[in-house]
Amino acid sequence: MIEEFHYTLSWRASSPHPGSHASHQQGGAEEFAGLVPFFAHPNPRNLDVRASLTDPFGQLAVRRFRQRSQISVWVLADLSASMGYHGKASKPESLARFAAATAWSTFRHGDRFGFVGADTQVREELFIPLRLQKGGVPGLYDTLRDFRYQGADSDGLLAAVERLGRQRALIFLVSDFHFSLESLDRLLTALSRHDVVPIVLWDSAEYVALPAWGLALLEDPETGEQRRLFMRPQLKQKFLEHYTQRRDALSQCFRQRGRSPFFMADNFNADALTRYFLGGQ
Numbered sequence: 189m190i191e192e193f194h195y196t197l198s199w200r201a202s203s204p205h206p207g208s209h210a211s212h213q214q215g216g217a218e219e220f221a222g223l224v225p226f227f228a229h230p231n232p233r234n235l236d237v238r239a240s241l242t243d244p245f246g247q248l249a250v251r252r253f254r255q256r257s258q259i260s261v262w263v264l265a266d267l268s269a270s271m272g273y274h275g276k277a278s279k280p281e282s283l284a285r286f287a288a289a290t291a292w293s294t295f296r297h298g299d300r301f302g303f304v305g306a307d308t309q310v311r312e313e314l315f316i317p318l319r320l321q322k323g324g325v326p327g328l329y330d331t332l333r334d335f336r337y338q339g340a341d342s343d344g345l346l347a348a349v350e351r352l353g354r355q356r357a358l359i360f361l362v363s364d365f366h367f368s369l370e371s372l373d374r375l376l377t378a379l380s381r382h383d384v385v386p387i388v389l390w391d392s393a394e395y396v397a398l399p400a401w402g403l404a405l406l407e408d409p410e411t412g413e414q415r416r417l418f419m420r421p422q423l424k425q426k427f428l429e430h431y432t433q434r435r436d437a438l439s440q441c442f443r444q445r446g447r448s449p450f451f452m453a454d455n456f457n458a459d460a461l462t463r464y465f466l467g468g469q
Contacts, residue, residue, distance in 0.1 A: 190324060191289040191458035192296060195358065196465045197259070199383065202355065207258025207298045225249065260318055261294040262352055263287050264379075265305040265332075266345060266363030267314070272337025273364075275393025277454040282389055283362060284332035285456045290360055292324035293458075299358075303328065306348040307339020315351070342367055349378040362387040365438055372438075376445050386442045386449035394431075 200210050225247050239249040265271075265283060273279045287303060294301040302318035303325070305311050314335065316325060342363065352359065359382045365372060376384065435451070442449045450464050 190292045190329075191285065191456070192293045193289060193458040193461040194465065195261075195293070195297070195385075195462075197358065197383065199356065201257040201259045203257045203259060205258045206255060208256055210254070210256060258297075258299045258320075260300045260302070260353065260355065260357035261290065261297075261360070262301075262318070262357055263290050263303045263305075263360045263362060264345065264348060264352070265303070266307070266342045266365075267305040267311055267335065267337055268307040268339040268342040269337050270364050270366045271389070272335075273391055273394070275391035277391055278333075279364065279389055279391060280333050280335065280337065282452060282454070282456050284329045286360075286362060286387065286389075286452070287332055288324065288326075288329040289456065289458055291321055291328055295321055295324050301325070302351075304348045304351045305332075306342060306344030307337070308341055309339075309344040310348045310351070311344075318353070343371070345375055346378055349375070352379075352382065354381065357382050359384045360387055361385065362389060364389050369437060369441060372441060376441070380445075383447070384442075384445065385447055386438070388435075388438060388449045388451045390431075390451065390453050392454055 197210070201207065234251040240247070243249060263286075265287065271279050271283065291301045291303070299320075300318050301316070301321045301324075303314065303316040305314045314331060316328070345363075359379060361375075361379070361384050365386075365388055438449055450461060
């Protein structure tokens with residue numbers, strides 16, 4: 189079953205197409221936007237009799253409204269090798285569930301959905317152009333779950349930004365963010381015209397489930413480099429401290445850009461994401 193979550197905006201849409209979000213567009217009858225003189229907005233149907241009769245200058249007044257509009261929603265996904273990690277859960281499975289849920293939730297909101305993913309380059313075979321996806325995108329889950337995540341890095345995300353258009357959109361940026369903060373800063377700068385929701389996809393087996401004692405074979409999933417370590421409590425604690433520091437650094441970086449990150453550890457939880465939006469993140 190495809191999950192559904194609800195998202196909210198702190199900004200007004202500019203699309204002329206009707207939808208469910210507050211917008212700058214005049215029209216409709218959903219949101220009262222004040223009274224104006226009749227000659228500024230000559231619509232007899234919106235004539236406010238009381239305001240007209242009480243106007244000291246005898247001017248006719250009409251009510252002005254703003255319509256509610258649709259927005260564009262994109263999933264911008266990191267498809268590099270580290271996103272193919274299988275530990276306590278499966279990153280491909282979590283990404284697939286999230287992307288399918290976003291496509292369905294976007295359709296339910298009456299918005300347009302698109303998907304673009306990249307590793308070293310934009311993966312054209314996975315690109316989904318922006319449109320109203322009636323019923324969501326049923327095949328997206330299987331495609332992302334079965335994709336071979338082999339890219340050595342995620343540098344292609346910068347090129348993927350060009351696919352998002354110039355009109356402000358809601359962007360779900362999904363990655364484990366196992367790349368430098370300098371690269372992340374460049375990516376967020378390129379995305380600055382959009383409303384970016386960072387989805388940090390981690391697996392607890394990467395840091396919590398390490399053994400306290402014994403040999404552990406650690407592998408960098410993006411370079412293939414392996415390293416054998418003799419684990420002990422002090423070394424495990426260092427791993428935990430590293431991830432705590434990384435979490436804090438990512439949180440600070442994203443908050444400076446306007447939104448807190450949503451940490452998705454092991455599994456996607458649609459209700460938790462709804463609470464994230466309701467909390468005004």
